[in-house]
Amino acid sequence: MSLTIDAASAADLLAREIRGEFPDERGRFGPFGGRYVPETLIPALDRLEQGIHRWLKDPEYQADLARELNTWVGRPTPLSYAPTLSARWGAEIWMKREDLAHTGAHKINSAIGQALLAKRLGAKRVVAETGAGQHGVASAAACARLGLPVTVYMGAVDIERQAPNVGRMKLMGATVKPVTSGDQTLRAAVDEALRDWVSDPSGTYYLLGSAIGPHPYPYLVRELQAIIGRESRVQMMAQAGGLPHAVFACVGGGSNAIGLFHPFIGDRDVAIRGVEAGGRGPGLGDNSATLVSGTPGVLQGAYSLLLQDAHGQIQETHSVSAGLDYPGVGPEHAFLKTVGRVDYESIGDDEALAALEELACAEGILSAIETAHAFAAAKSYAKAHPRSRILIGLSGRGDKDMPTLARTLLKGKL
Amino acid sequence: MNTSKDIGAAIAAATAAKRPAIVAFMTAGFPKRADFIATLNRIGSAADVIEIGVPFTDPMADGMTIQRASEAALHEGVTLTWILSELTAAPVKPAAPLLLMSYLNPLLRFGFERLPAAARAAGVSGFIVPDLPREEAAEFDAALKAEGLALVQMVTPVTPRDRLEALCRPAGGFVYAVTMTGTTGKVVDVPDEVLTYLDAVRAASGAPVCAGFGIRNRAQVERLAPHVDGVIVGSALVEVLERGEDPAAFLRGLHL
Numbered sequence: 145m146s147l148t149i150d151a152a153s154a155a156d157l158l159a160r161e162i163r164g165e166f167p168d169e170r171g172r173f174g175p176f177g178g179r180y181v182p183e184t185l186i187p188a189l190d191r192l193e194q195g196i197h198r199w200l201k202d203p204e205y206q207a208d209l210a211r212e213l214n215t216w217v218g219r220p221t222p223l224s225y226a227p228t229l230s231a232r233w234g235a236e237i238w239m240k241r242e243d244l245a246h247t248g249a250h251k252i253n254s255a256i257g258q259a260l261l262a263k264r265l266g267a268k269r270v271v272a273e274t275g276a277g278q279h280g281v282a283s284a285a286a287c288a289r290l291g292l293p294v295t296v297y298m299g300a301v302d303i304e305r306q307a308p309n310v311g312r313m314k315l316m317g318a319t320v321k322p323v324t325s326g327d328q329t330l331r332a333a334v335d336e337a338l339r340d341w342v343s344d345p346s347g348t349y350y351l352l353g354s355a356i357g358p359h360p361y362p363y364l365v366r367e368l369q370a371i372i373g374r375e376s377r378v379q380m381m382a383q384a385g386g387l388p389h390a391v392f393a394c395v396g397g398g399s400n401a402i403g404l405f406h407p408f409i410g411d412r413d414v415a416i417r418g419v420e421a422g423g424r425g426p427g428l429g430d431n432s433a434t435l436v437s438g439t440p441g442v443l444q445g446a447y448s449l450l451l452q453d454a455h456g457q458i459q460e461t462h463s464v465s466a467g468l469d470y471p472g473v474g475p476e477h478a479f480l481k482t483v484g485r486v487d488y489e490s491i492g493d494d495e496a497l498a499a500l501e502e503l504a505c506a507e508g509i510l511s512a513i514e515t516a517h518a519f520a521a522a523k524s525y526a527k528a529h530p531r532s533r534i535l536i537g538l539s540g541r542g543d544k545d546m547p548t549l550a551r552t553l554l555k556g557k558l
Numbered sequence: 559m560n561t562s563k564d565i566g567a568a569i570a571a572a573t574a575a576k577r578p579a580i581v582a583f584m585t586a587g588f589p590k591r592a593d594f595i596a597t598l599n600r601i602g603s604a605a606d607v608i609e610i611g612v613p614f615t616d617p618m619a620d621g622m623t624i625q626r627a628s629e630a631a632l633h634e635g636v637t638l639t640w641i642l643s644e645l646t647a648a649p650v651k652p653a654a655p656l657l658l659m660s661y662l663n664p665l666l667r668f669g670f671e672r673l674p675a676a677a678r679a680a681g682v683s684g685f686i687v688p689d690l691p692r693e694e695a696a697e698f699d700a701a702l703k704a705e706g707l708a709l710v711q712m713v714t715p716v717t718p719r720d721r722l723e724a725l726c727r728p729a730g731g732f733v734y735a736v737t738m739t740g741t742t743g744k745v746v747d748v749p750d751e752v753l754t755y756l757d758a759v760r761a762a763s764g765a766p767v768c769a770g771f772g773i774r775n776r777a778q779v780e781r782l783a784p785h786v787d788g789v790i791v792g793s794a795l796v797e798v799l800e801r802g803e804d805p806a807a808f809l810r811g812l813h814l
Contacts, residue, residue, distance in 0.1 A: 456667030
């Protein structure tokens, strides 16, 4: 599992990615991905893979999905021009408004697509994990819509900092189980959801929220989220008169980013930037910048980059945003970094909060703290590339972050 | 020298004594790091094969007991490197063959090129890696084989018949037949369909078959005995260690 990739192989791997050859038949994006799970889950993953093969391109499934996306989720989401930020930053700023999708973030795209698939696979119940609570809310909504019982695992730390989302899930009939083991955030919630699934792999559907985990999840989630990038391309051509020079998205596990990026990967002139959580600083344990400073390894079913110590133990992470607070990352992002197609950088807690405030005042949009990381990075890019045309994935809205914002930006002001 | 063959021989010796072999699991350095080798020897006095658990931060196949032990051992500073050096340096070690049970990432980090030789030098006969299915195992399996070490294959009640046969055929050491879907350590009775499944595993496997997950008492061992070559006792033994009781006395209670 060597990762020394020379320029020629990197170019070849990227060409294969653009031709749509990844994941390959072993569930890999170049060296990354695969299926590292207990034997109990192998038949369930095989069934899921067959189900995807059978249904994802099926006209009836596609029609059901399109109907739900258009009439229930509210797609297509708008592309908004940001006049004030554009004037201030000296560039042309466009925002893809996933915050306007039903339940307030991009997570619903995958949740409804997977719930429709779960129904066709005959699932009796659904389990999901959630970090910021957005995937939990999206899963609760999609499962309520389709009449599937759902249990959502959520770290005890996240339950406290994303309290509004816990109430939303419960109101839509979901069972929310607090996870008090491990780091009590997203990683522990994934571990616990996997343990639940292992207990009933035949009757339970695991509705994984990010583009992480064992094959075929990174593929499935990418396919369901790529609608963000496909719509953006068309809207940029129509509204901005051309493709962007640069595309920005925040990256935790990486689902909104891969959804936005994927349709642009073949556009070699479009710079693509993923933005991770720089937290309190570069020290191990102070951030969640997996792509920026991680090393290869296996966590939660996939070979990817991770934050780990010299003994292969997974590191505790920190970010002010629960949705980015994760020590792993989707294998396709690790691939895109390794072949040099996407650049990844990190933005610290304070910078992200400042960007959130600037966006709110300038454009009247309260974004999620996760999303604000992408705005902070785009601002620096704009300053360095005057008059460039920049597309930012506005992945979610910030209502859920009010408890954190009350402690930070609004401290002493409420 | 310790190799994969020792595992089969140890299980065969129990079979010759007309009892199922006892495969005992302990988390390395639990409850106290300083007592690792002493605990190992104590367990070795009453077990036929010993599984030494390498602690990991994300033990996704394990229930609460082993999660807790794993966390405590990590807190004590237990690492794979430390386990191997303690085993290498131990003046007295059990006669029972030793297996390392580890999630993949600590093994990857140690390095597949160095690990098999280091493990063999430490007296280890093989590995159990719960998050390494057969499709991903070729590289590690080949590295272990070069040193004569076993990679124990797990099978489960939901494993389809054709896959079961494909998994059992090349199995090294023994086949680890998981008795239920779920994580380790839950209390289960042994329903008839589990016995039927174990018979199928045995029919498919050239190697001995040991049943594990949820085995806690003598009644279960008696019911399983005609259908397996050995039983694996994990969480129940870790709980004995947690309570400060004698692991050897507990294991002897499971000898038929």
